Amino acid sequence: MLWDFATLDAEARGKLLRACVVPRPIAWVTTLHADGRCNGAPFSFFNLLCAEPPLLGFGVTPRAGAGKDTGANIRRTGEFVVNLVPHALAHAMNETSAEHGPEVDEIAAAGLATAPSLRVAPPRILGCPAALECCLHTLLEPGGAALVVIGEVLALHVADHAVQDAARHYLDVPAMDLIARMHGRGWYARTTELFELDRPSTNKETP
Numbered sequence: 001m002l003w004d005f006a007t008l009d010a011e012a013r014g015k016l017l018r019a020c021v022v023p024r025p026i027a028w029v030t031t032l033h034a035d036g037r038c039n040g041a042p043f044s045f046f047n048l049l050c051a052e053p054p055l056l057g058f059g060v061t062p063r064a065g066a067g068k069d070t071g072a073n074i075r076r077t078g079e080f081v082v083n084l085v086p087h088a089l090a091h092a093m094n095e096t097s098a099e100h101g102p103e104v105d106e107i108a109a110a111g112l113a114t115a116p117s118l119r120v121a122p123p124r125i126l127g128c129p130a131a132l133e134c135c136l137h138t139l140l141e142p143g144g145a146a147l148v149v150i151g152e153v154l155a156l157h158v159a160d161h162a163v164q165d166a167a168r169h170y171l172d173v174p175a176m177d178l179i180a181r182m183h184g185r186g187w188y189a190r191t192t193e194l195f196e197l198d199r200p201s202t203n204k205e206t207p
Contacts, residue, residue: 023180023189027058028083028093030114030122031073033102038114038123039069040096040107042085044181054153055137056082062145069102071147078136079120080151083128087177087190092127119154129159129176 005013027046031039045059060071074080085093089112096106107114107125114123117133124131134151141147164170173191180189 018181019183022182023191024182025178025180026085026093027056028085028096028125028128029058029070030081030083030107030125031070031079032077032122033069033073034076037105038107039073039102039105040083040110040112040125041068041070042093042097043070046082049150053137055150056132056134056153057148057150058082060147060149063099071149074136074149075139075147077121079122080134080136080149081117081120081122081124082132082134082151083125084130084132084176085179086127086129087179089125089127090179090188117155124157129162129178131157133157 003012003016008016024044025046027043029041029043033039043058043060045061047057049055049057060068062068070080092110092112095110098106100106100109113126115126117124117131120133120135124133132153133155134153136149137152138150139147140150158171159176162172162175164172174194176191178191180191181187182189
């Protein structure tokens with residue numbers, strides 16, 4: 001089957017892309033409103049982009065044709081925290097995806113607590129095994145109120161139980177028990193079934 005995207009509407013294109021590009025890590029982004037209240041929302045159009053400089057990016061899809069609080073807050077302050085979602089907080093993360101008005105603190109409404117960040121004003125979510133403090137690097141506006149946020153990582157928090165060897169910067173990734181978005185509405189995956197492949201070598205032994 002072949003779909004020519006020029007013949008499809010936005011809803012059809014989105015359904016196909018979300019079903020094929022899986023699993024997608026979840027950026028649970030915390031920002032601050034102008035009055036200092038915390039905003040938290042999950043985004044699954046998210047991944048690392050570069051190691052040097054350390055860049056990550058996520059897409060903010062407009063809601064009913066209007067921009068979201070996360071995008072407005074980042075545009076105003078240039079700061080945000082990407083919290084990575086463990087299985088234990090899956091339901092709380094899902095609660096924060098509800099379309100509340102800007103007057104609602106989604107983090108507090110989901111019964112979550114936060115802790116101060118080191119380099120940026122927005123807090124991180126307690127219970128998340130990893131949180132990346134970021135400043136805005138580039139803000140892309142592809143159209144239709146959609147935003148692509150590229151952030152530079154300034155600091156990284158990792159839960160002690162997920163640190164395997166701090167001196168060598170080795171993390172116990174399975175211990176984080178992170179989840180990812182899958183196809184369709186409401187489908188997620190756990191990072192519990194892993195396999196390993198050695199990278200191929202270009203050095204050939206001479207007979």
